[in-house]
Amino acid sequence: MKKSALFLLLFCYFNAQGQSEYALADSLAASFSKTYTDPAALARELTTSLVAEKDKARAIFTWIALNIRYDCAKFRKPSKRPEISASSKEELEKKVAAWQQEELHRTLKLKKGICQDYAYLFKAMCDAVGLEAVFIGGVARDFHRPYRTKQDNSHAWNAVKIDGQWYLLDATWGAGHVNAEVTRFTQKLSTGYFMTPPQWFAQNHFPDDTRWQLLDNPLDSKAFADQPLINYGQGGYIVEGFSSAPEPAPGAERMLQVRLKFANTPAAIVLLNSKPEPIKFTKKMEEGWLVLQYPGKYREVTVLGGESTQKGMGWLARYRVQLAD
Numbered sequence: 001m002k003k004s005a006l007f008l009l010l011f012c013y014f015n016a017q018g019q020s021e022y023a024l025a026d027s028l029a030a031s032f033s034k035t036y037t038d039p040a041a042l043a044r045e046l047t048t049s050l051v052a053e054k055d056k057a058r059a060i061f062t063w064i065a066l067n068i069r070y071d072c073a074k075f076r077k078p079s080k081r082p083e084i085s086a087s088s089k090e091e092l093e094k095k096v097a098a099w100q101q102e103e104l105h106r107t108l109k110l111k112k113g114i115c116q117d118y119a120y121l122f123k124a125m126c127d128a129v130g131l132e133a134v135f136i137g138g139v140a141r142d143f144h145r146p147y148r149t150k151q152d153n154s155h156a157w158n159a160v161k162i163d164g165q166w167y168l169l170d171a172t173w174g175a176g177h178v179n180a181e182v183t184r185f186t187q188k189l190s191t192g193y194f195m196t197p198p199q200w201f202a203q204n205h206f207p208d209d210t211r212w213q214l215l216d217n218p219l220d221s222k223a224f225a226d227q228p229l230i231n232y233g234q235g236g237y238i239v240e241g242f243s244s245a246p247e248p249a250p251g252a253e254r255m256l257q258v259r260l261k262f263a264n265t266p267a268a269i270v271l272l273n274s275k276p277e278p279i280k281f282t283k284k285m286e287e288g289w290l291v292l293q294y295p296g297k298y299r300e301v302t303v304l305g306g307e308s309t310q311k312g313m314g315w316l317a318r319y320r321v322q323l324a325d
Contacts, residue, residue, distance in 0.1 A: 022062075022191075025055040029062035037105045039121055040128035047129050053162045054195070057133075057169075060125045061194045064118060065174040070185040071112040072178060078114070118172040119156040132161040138207035144180040146229045146318050157205060159212060166214055167195040170205065173233055192233040200232045228258075229318040237305050237316060238263035241289070246301075246319050249293045257293040258303070258319050265290055266305030270313060274300040296321075 028046065036042035046063055047056040082099060086092035104124055107113040113121070119135050126133035140155035157170040174194060176187040198214040202224070210218040219227075230242050241261035249255035271281045271294055279301070281294040294301060300320040306312035 022055065022058045025050060025059040026062050026191075029059045030066060032063060035108075037108050039104050039108060039124040042108070043125035043128040046125075053131060056129050057126065057131055057160050057162055057167075058194060060122060060129075060131075061169055061171055061174060062189070062191070064121055064125075064171045065176075065189050067111055068107065068118060068121070068171075068175060069112040069187060070172065070175060070178055071110075071114055071117075072182050072185055074112075075114050075178075075182050115156040115172040118175070119158050122158045122160075122169075122171050126160055134159050134212075136207050136209075136212050138205060138212075140206070141204045141225065141229065143177075143229070143231075143315055143318070155205070159214070162195075168198060168201045168205070168212075168214060169194045169196065170201075190233040190235065192235060196232065200230070203227050203230060203232075226322055228320075231314070231316050234314060234316070236312075236314060237266050239316065242317060243319075246321050248296075252293060254296045255293050256296045256298075256321065257291055258301070258317070259286075259289045259291050260303065260317060261289050266307075266316070268306050268308045268313070270304040270309055272302045272304065273298045276302060 028049070032046050034042075034045070042063075043060060047059055050056050050059060084092060084095045084099065086095055100120060103117065104121055107117040107121055116135075116137075123133045123135050135156060136159060137154070137156050140153050142153070145153050155172075157168070157172070159166050159168050161167075170193040174190050176185055176190070178185050202213050202215060202219055206219070206221065206224045207213060213219065228242065228245065230239055232239055239260065240263055241259075243258045243260070246256040246258050249257040265285075269283055269290070269292065271279050271292065273279050279294055279298055281292055283293075284291050292303065300318070302315055303317040303319075304313045305316045306314060
């Protein structure tokens with residue numbers, strides 16, 4: 001497939017009907033205000049009226065995202081993992097498990113943590129209600145750190161097995177976002193990070209074990225960093241399809257274009273360069289696709305969308321032109 005080819009991925013939960021699929025699980029999670037320090041007891045009571053595995057996983061995801069705040073102070077000055085000594089593998093495993101249990105209790109008591117805490121909590125709650133889940137470590141790329149030759153933004157997330165199939169999720173990003181300096185957390189439930197299709201998830205999550213990309217053809221680190229960055233987690237303007245890279249605009253010399261398809265196209269669009277400063281562009285609709293054309297001198301562009309240029313603007317996509325080696 002050519003790099004400039006378009007690929008369209010449609011998923012039922014990326015529209016209003018799909019969100020209502022989890023209405024019961026989400027409402028339970030939102031209304032569940034009891035305080036616990038035991039993740040197992042919390043998980044069992046939270047999911048007691050739910051039968052389907054996907055509903056149990058969703059309730060756990062949503063509860064964590066709504067109740068656990070990101071601990072910016074801990075991220076900036078992380079506590080050291082204690083040195084654990086043991087005379088056997090079994091003893092070591094027990095001591096590590098006990099330490100992890102203490103960390104889980106702390107996360108629930110303080111209702112805050114960093115990505116590892118979110119991921120360990122999700123796994124522990126799933127374990128308690130018979131869902132198979134794994135903790136996944138790796139690196140991530142986000143709006144503040146979209147492109148690097150070397151990825152060093154460590155991160156953690158989960159996979160959960162539902163009806164015999166593995167799905168990916170990120171409860172940390174589902175809870176909200178931090179600023180570039182990681183000094184301020186903004187809580188905002190983002191359900192796009194639950195059971196995210198692997199092709200989307202691989203844009204910004206690169207696991208240490210490539211098997212957990214859940215792709216038939218896993219990406220290497222260079223291909224991972226070269227992808228565009230699409231904000232599939234936001235729920236305001238659901239992205240259904242996008243250009244895999246900027247391409248020359250037909251009939252327009254020295255112009256590039258990107259194409260985006262939304263379930264509900266934003267009324268206002270702004271393009272920024274890498275500084276970031278607004279750049280002039282043209283837009284048009286072609287068979288349901290929003291086509292944005294801009295001068296080819298800009299190597300990177302960020303697409304913002306919203307109700308108007310005065311309010312409600314948020315980032316939707318980031319692109320850069322790949323230079324030949």
